[in-house]
Amino acid sequence: MFRHGSRFLTRATTTMKWRRPFSTDLPAESVADSNFIEAWRKVVPNVEPPKTPSAFMAARPATPSSIPSKLTVNFVLPYSSELSGKEVDMVIIPATTGQMGVLPGHVATIAELKPGVLSVHEGNDVTKYFVSGGFAFVHANSFADIIAVEAVPLDRIDANLVQKGLAEFTQKLGTASTDVEKAEAQIGVDVHSALNAALTG
Amino acid sequence: MASNAAAPFWRAAGMTYITYSNLCANLVRNCLKEPYKTEALNREKVHYSISKWVDGKPQKPTIRSDTPED
Numbered sequence: 001m002f003r004h005g006s007r008f009l010t011r012a013t014t015t016m017k018w019r020r021p022f023s024t025d026l027p028a029e030s031v032a033d034s035n036f037i038e039a040w041r042k043v044v045p046n047v048e049p050p051k052t053p054s055a056f057m058a059a060r061p062a063t064p065s066s067i068p069s070k071l072t073v074n075f076v077l078p079y080s081s082e083l084s085g086k087e088v089d090m091v092i093i094p095a096t097t098g099q100m101g102v103l104p105g106h107v108a109t110i111a112e113l114k115p116g117v118l119s120v121h122e123g124n125d126v127t128k129y130f131v132s133g134g135f136a137f138v139h140a141n142s143f144a145d146i147i148a149v150e151a152v153p154l155d156r157i158d159a160n161l162v163q164k165g166l167a168e169f170t171q172k173l174g175t176a177s178t179d180v181e182k183a184e185a186q187i188g189v190d191v192h193s194a195l196n197a198a199l200t201g
Numbered sequence: 202m203a204s205n206a207a208a209p210f211w212r213a214a215g216m217t218y219i220t221y222s223n224l225c226a227n228l229v230r231n232c233l234k235e236p237y238k239t240e241a242l243n244r245e246k247v248h249y250s251i252s253k254w255v256d257g258k259p260q261k262p263t264i265r266s267d268t269p270e271d
Binding site (some may be wrong): 094115133150158162186 | 222226228232
């Protein structure tokens with residue numbers, strides 16, 4: 001019954017080698033798919049293979065054996081790319097589990113973001129953004145991808161509107177009757193408290 | 202199948218992550234200083250015109266907007 005068991009096992013391990021173990025722990029990828037190019041050359045040897053989307057993307061470098069001195073950050077919003085492959089010393093991410101400082105050589109992680117301040121440390125310069133929520137992917141090769149729904153530099157936030165919103169939602173939280181209304185009011189209080197904390201602290 | 206791990210309060214109230222994150226983003230946009238606020242809110246507006254087809258012919262289109270202010 002298990003005569004072929006050992007063969008399946010070896011096959012499973014060999015295929016696992018090129019399959020990605022975790023999305024945060026990507027192996028170094030070749031720019032184009034070599035299987036595709038090989039197959040193309042067999043079928044149409046006199047025409048250059050077309051470029052596939054992966055050929056236009058920069059290959060993700062392999063995890064270096066020693067920890068690099070800089071962290072490479074990609075920070076993207078739905079409508080713009082705030083930081084693209086920027087080399088920084090540290091980022092502090094507002095994760096749902098608490099503030100998370102990410103330095104080069106950080107262990108591979110996926111973190112959900114809560115409304116809060118994302119600070120990017122570059123030597124003595126600190127750039128602070130307020131992010132509304134999203135995800136951060138920290139890769140083993142000292143790359144960090146931060147994806148947010150909305151992010152703004154702190155100086156673009158109006159302190160008066162924050163106070164007004166905080167008061168409004170605190171009042172709404174008291175009068176809310178249904179579960180959804182309560183949750184909406186709670187979200188309002190949370191976001192405005194985070195905005196307030198970002199401006200004052 | 203959903204896990205038995207503790208869900209956030211908004212999930213317990215029946216909201217999806219998309220609803221939650223869009224609500225948060227909207228609240229942040231509403232707290233911006235003026236030139237940025239209108240810019241951010243305008244960027245998020247979605248308008249579309251919808252027309253029903255009857256007997257293989259499109260009817261007069263109506264314009265829908267997802268922004269509650271309009």
